[in-house]
Amino acid sequence: MSDGRRAGSLAPARTAWSRPAALKWPAPPAAPPRLGTPGAMAPARRLPEWLAAIRVRHLVVLAALIAYPFVVPPFFTFQIGGQTLTLGLIALSLTFLAGYGGIVSLAQMTVAGIAGYVYAMLGSSGTPLSSGWPWWVAALLAIPAATLAATLIGWLSVRTEGIYTIMITLAVGMAFYFLVHQNYSIFNGFTGFQAVRAPEAFGVHWRDPLPFYFLALACAFGGYLLVKYIARAPFGIALQGTRDNPRRMAALGFNVKAHRIAAYALAGLLAAVGGLLLVWYNALVSPGSVDTKALINVLIIAVLGGFAHPIGPFIGAAIFVLLQNFAIDLIDRDRFNLVIGGMFLLIVLFSPDGLLGWWTRLRRRFETADARSDPRGGR
Amino acid sequence: MARAWRWLWIVLAVAAVLAFAVWQIPQNPGKFVFSLLNGATLAGIYFLLASGFTLVFGLMRNVNLAHGSMYLLGAYIGWVVWDRTDVWLLGVAAGFLSMAVLGLLLQIAVFRWMQGEDMRQTMVTIGLSIVLADIMLWVFGGLAYQLDPPRLISTSVPIPVVGGYSTYKLILLAVAIAVGVLLWFFLARTRIGMMIRAGVDDRGMLQASGTNVQLVFALTFAVGAGLAGLAGVLNGGEEAFKPGEDVGVLLGALLVVIVGGMGSVVGAAVGSALIGVIQAFGLAYAPTYSIVFTFVAMAAVLAFRPQGILGAKA
Numbered sequence: 243m244s245d246g247r248r249a250g251s252l253a254p255a256r257t258a259w260s261r262p263a264a265l266k267w268p269a270p271p272a273a274p275p276r277l278g279t280p281g282a283m284a285p286a287r288r289l290p291e292w293l294a295a296i297r298v299r300h301l302v303v304l305a306a307l308i309a310y311p312f313v314v315p316p317f318f319t320f321q322i323g324g325q326t327l328t329l330g331l332i333a334l335s336l337t338f339l340a341g342y343g344g345i346v347s348l349a350q351m352t353v354a355g356i357a358g359y360v361y362a363m364l365g366s367s368g369t370p371l372s373s374g375w376p377w378w379v380a381a382l383l384a385i386p387a388a389t390l391a392a393t394l395i396g397w398l399s400v401r402t403e404g405i406y407t408i409m410i411t412l413a414v415g416m417a418f419y420f421l422v423h424q425n426y427s428i429f430n431g432f433t434g435f436q437a438v439r440a441p442e443a444f445g446v447h448w449r450d451p452l453p454f455y456f457l458a459l460a461c462a463f464g465g466y467l468l469v470k471y472i473a474r475a476p477f478g479i480a481l482q483g484t485r486d487n488p489r490r491m492a493a494l495g496f497n498v499k500a501h502r503i504a505a506y507a508l509a510g511l512l513a514a515v516g517g518l519l520l521v522w523y524n525a526l527v528s529p530g531s532v533d534t535k536a537l538i539n540v541l542i543i544a545v546l547g548g549f550a551h552p553i554g555p556f557i558g559a560a561i562f563v564l565l566q567n568f569a570i571d572l573i574d575r576d577r578f579n580l581v582i583g584g585m586f587l588l589i590v591l592f593s594p595d596g597l598l599g600w601w602t603r604l605r606r607r608f609e610t611a612d613a614r615s616d617p618r619g620g621r
Numbered sequence: 622m623a624r625a626w627r628w629l630w631i632v633l634a635v636a637a638v639l640a641f642a643v644w645q646i647p648q649n650p651g652k653f654v655f656s657l658l659n660g661a662t663l664a665g666i667y668f669l670l671a672s673g674f675t676l677v678f679g680l681m682r683n684v685n686l687a688h689g690s691m692y693l694l695g696a697y698i699g700w701v702v703w704d705r706t707d708v709w710l711l712g713v714a715a716g717f718l719s720m721a722v723l724g725l726l727l728q729i730a731v732f733r734w735m736q737g738e739d740m741r742q743t744m745v746t747i748g749l750s751i752v753l754a755d756i757m758l759w760v761f762g763g764l765a766y767q768l769d770p771p772r773l774i775s776t777s778v779p780i781p782v783v784g785g786y787s788t789y790k791l792i793l794l795a796v797a798i799a800v801g802v803l804l805w806f807f808l809a810r811t812r813i814g815m816m817i818r819a820g821v822d823d824r825g826m827l828q829a830s831g832t833n834v835q836l837v838f839a840l841t842f843a844v845g846a847g848l849a850g851l852a853g854v855l856n857g858g859e860e861a862f863k864p865g866e867d868v869g870v871l872l873g874a875l876l877v878v879i880v881g882g883m884g885s886v887v888g889a890a891v892g893s894a895l896i897g898v899i900q901a902f903g904l905a906y907a908p909t910y911s912i913v914f915t916f917v918a919m920a921a922v923l924a925f926r927p928q929g930i931l932g933a934k935a
Contacts, residue, residue, distance in 0.1 A: 346740065398920055401927035405684055405739045406883070409875050412686070413919060416872040420912040427909065534868045538747055545744065577759065583751030590744040591731075 304463075311455045320451035320523075321567065326559045327458035328523055331465050332516035333543040333555035335509035338469050341549035342478060343505040344485030349395050349411040351540045352418045353510045354517025355532035357388035359422065359429065361438070361518055362527045368437030371430050377441035385514045392510020396503045403488075415537045423529040434528025438521055449522055458519055462556065465512045469552040472508065481505055535579070542586045548596025557597055627925060634921075645906075651784070656905040657898065658780075662790040664897025665797030669852035670870060671877040671889040672804055673845030679821040679884025680841050682739045683732055687746040688849050689871030690753040693864075695720040695850020696857040697757060700766045709770050709858070716854025717847045724846025728839045750867065758864045765861035768854065775858075793855055800848065804886055817841055821884055873900075876915055880922045882932025891930055 311319040332354045339345045364373045365380035373380075399410040422429040440449035448454055472478040483491045484498045492498050521527045530536070539562070547558030562582065569581045593600050646653050674688050685691075695716035703712030727749075735741050769775065774792050777785035808814035816837045820827045828834045853862070853870075873896065881892025899918055903911030922930060 398923055401923050405682065405743060406879075408740075408743055409684060409879060410919075410923065413872060413875045413879060414916075416868065416875075417912050417916040417919075420869075420872070421910075421916075424912060425909045535751075538751065541744075541747065577755065579751055579755040580759070583748055583755060587745065587748035587752060590741060590748055594738075594741055594744075 307459060311452055316451040319455045322560075322563055324451070324454045324458045324523055326556065326563045327455070327462040328516055328519040329540075329543055329563065330556035330559035331458070331462045331519065332513050333540050333547070333559055334462075334465050334469060334552055335512035335516065336540055336544045337547070337549055337552060337555045338472075338512065339505055339509045340544065341552075341554075342469075342473055342485065343481050343502060345399075345502060345505065346408050346541075347395070347399070347411040347506070347509070348408055348537050348541060349392075349415040349418075350509065350513045351537045352415040352532055353388050353392040353395070353513040354520055355418070355422075355527065355536075356391045357384045357514040357517035358438075358521035358527035358531060359435070360384040360387045361521055362435035363428070366439045367435045367526075369430055369433070369435045371428070372435065372438075377439070377443070381441070381518055384518055385511070388514035388517060389507055389510040392513065393503060393507040396506025396510075400499045400502045400506075412534075412537065415532065416534055419529055419532050419534065422532065429529075432529060434526060434531070436526045436528075438525050438527060440522035440525065449525065454523065458523075461515050461519060465515065466552050466556075468508075468512070473552075477501070477504065539582075542582060545586065545596055546589055548598030548600075550595060550598045550602065554596060554598045561597075630925065652905060654780075655786075656901045658786055658790070659905070660898030660901030661894075662794045662897075663901050664893040665794040666852050666856050667873050667877050667893035667897050668797045668890055669800060669848050669855070670874045671881070671893055672801070672886050673848035674874045675878045675881070675884055675886060675889045676817070677842055677845040678878070680817055680824075681728075681732070681736075681838055682742075683746070683842075684739070684743045685746050685845070686743060686871065687750040687753060688846075688874055689867035689869075690750045690757075691720045691723065691846050691849040692853035692870045693757060693862060693867040694723070694753060694853070696853030696862045696866075697761055697766065698850070699854030700768055700857060703768050709768065712768055713851070713854050716857075717851040720850025720853075721843040721847030725839050725843040727846070728842035729835075732842070733835055733838065750871075754864065754867060761864075763864055765863040766857065767861040768858040770858040787859070789859055793859065796855060800851075801886075801890055808886065813837065813840060876919050878929070879919055880929060882929025885929070885931045888929055888931030 310323060314323075332350055335353070336347060336350045339347050339350075361380045361384040362369070362372060364375045364383055365377055366372055366374045395411065395414050398414070399407050402410060422434070423432060425431060440447070440454075442448065446453045448457055473482075480491065480496055481501050481504075483494075484496065484501050488498045491501075520531070524531070543558040543562050544555050545558070546561055547554030547556065565582060565585070566578060569578055589596060595602075642653070670688065670692060674685060677683055677685050698719045699712040699716030702715035703709055706712075731745060732742055735745070770789055774788050776788050778788050778791065780786045806814075808818055816827060816832055819832075820834060820837055824834060827837075856862070877889060877892040877896050879892075880895055881888030881890070895918060896915055899914050900911060903914040907914075926932075
């Protein structure tokens with residue numbers, strides 16, 4: 243009976259009196275649904291599988307994202323668009339860990355913050371502690387450093403399972419916050435690094451709204467594709483196996499811990515890129531960037547969107563950023579945390595699989611209705 | 622082999638502590654003893670916090686990340702009552718009782734409906750902590766508050782080497798020890814305590830044998846939350862509390878239970894002693910790196926004994 247819990251999957255333990263699991267983790271993605279019947283899809287020249295998986299809606303969304311900055315004012319390009327994509331990328335790292343690995347880590351913002359701190363310490367900023375190295379050296383060192391940190395966090399926390407992970411990663415994240423807050427000789431304490439300079443390369447200032455938006459879009463899109471690819475690659479399949487039944491995977495000869503640590507490392511890479519973007523976006527990195535609120539905001543974004551699909555964190559980030567910018571018009575300026583916390587509570591209480599889960603349920607209802615009316619019995 | 626290595630590490634750690642003591646005591650004995658006393662009193666506060674946290678987790682698998690918020694809310698409510706009535710003991714009682722009632726309500730109204738879904742419960746507590754923190758900031762503002770305990774206990778007692786030490790802090794330590802003893806008595810000698818221990822071992826079996834587990838759960842949550850409130854209001858008499866305190870306190874509780882072992886009250890005592898002393902010495906001797914020491918302690922425990930010093934095998 244205790245197996246469900248022992249299994250270490252975050253899927254809730256099904257004890258005798260528990261209601262059916264509500265916080266579901268996604269099933270391994272099924273093969274992409276084909277349009278029409280298989281016969282109609284077998285033309286003389288076969289499209290590669292990845293091309294055949296592209297749907298019209300994917301192209302529409304991509305086109306809309308590319309057209310977006312040309313139709314809205316710069317504020318929407320930078321503050322809304324750029325921030326959404328950046329936060330979405332960081333939250334994507336959590337979605338990957340939680341959705342495919344069953345690991346809920348609260349230290350993803352810490353990893354992003356480490357990338358930001360390393361970049362600020364090595365690159366150039368308004369703080370004398372910065373080394374003033376060229377931006378690309380700083381960036382090229384920041385990403386591996388943060389990825390390494392993520393791997394170490396993973397190494398530390400895979401020793402325990404399930405619900406313990408959230409505590410250990412939270413403790414790691416908080417400890418990093420208190421370290422940068424207390425320490426002035428390396429991290430410049432409370433002030434952190436101000437006026438961190440974003441790169442000016444190829445004649446473009448990358449903190450201008452349009453370039454930053456497209457840079458963030460490219461990184462986010464790359465991260466999205468990477469997660470989609472990994473999910474179907476052997477490593478991703480094995481990782482999902484360790485999520486669903488680690489003991490069976492171990493019995494089959496898979497090294498469960500190694501898979502989990504690798505998942506931490508990969509998620510760390512995504513978070514590191516996001517963290518680098520975030521430090522360019524904010525032009526500063528300070529203890530406030532990695533405090534508990536920031537750590538939990540990543541969780542809120544991921545949960546709002548839903549863990550079931552890598553698009554979830556971006557939807558969550560869009561809602562989060564819009565609320566952050568416009569909730570203050572609706573209510574008191576200082577009560578943003580109340581709104582976002584309340585919304586998070588509502589989602590967790592009533593739709594634990596996020597907005598995506600809500601959407602899936604809605605679609606399933608329509609699909610079953612279609613299936614009933616369709617004489618061929620649907621797909 | 623592995624055992625030999627473990628002993629080697631333990632011996633090394635003890636040797637390092639002894640070397641530190643031999644090096645520091647002749648230089649400044651006052652500072653050393655003072656840090657030791659501070660560590661002990663800090664451990665007392667941590668024990669009050671962590672014992673409730675660990676009890677709730679052990680029984681219900683509910684990681685209550687709103688525990689820090691309950692600490693702070695208990696302190697605020699205790700302050701309000703003390704401010705109105707001017708009776709310090711009433712404030713302390715209010716801090717404990719208000720949080721106990723809140724815990725009871727939460728368990729009855731929210732957590733019992735998601736029994737077994739530990740991840741979801743944890744997320745609910747995270748949401749609660751955000752909402753509670755913002756409401757407290759709204760109502761009480763960013764100012765620091767402090768309770769003034771009666772004059773009788775807010776003096777200092779003479780202690781050799783150090784000179785004097787705050788009576789209040791010593792009383793705080795005594796209260797923590799008393800609570801520990803009471804908790805031990807409650808768990809080991811009473812019928813309800815027996816049920817709680819049985820539930821920690823096997824919830825399903827406890828329910829199958831005819832116990833009203835929901836009652837036991839609600840009671841445990843009330844005691845755990847109440848202890849958090851008590852810790853808040855008691856510490857509020859020693860140092861001022863302000864928004865953001867909840868986070869630091871939660872980190873302390875987390876470290877203590879990770880080090881001591883989740884679900885074990887004795888583990889909470891050992892963990893708080895360790896973390897409290899390490900933190901006090903860190904703050905005294907290397908203030909800008911003090912968090913590193915506690916963190917290293919946690920990492921070391923996780924590396925050698927992932928379930929915590931006294932935790933059952935996960």
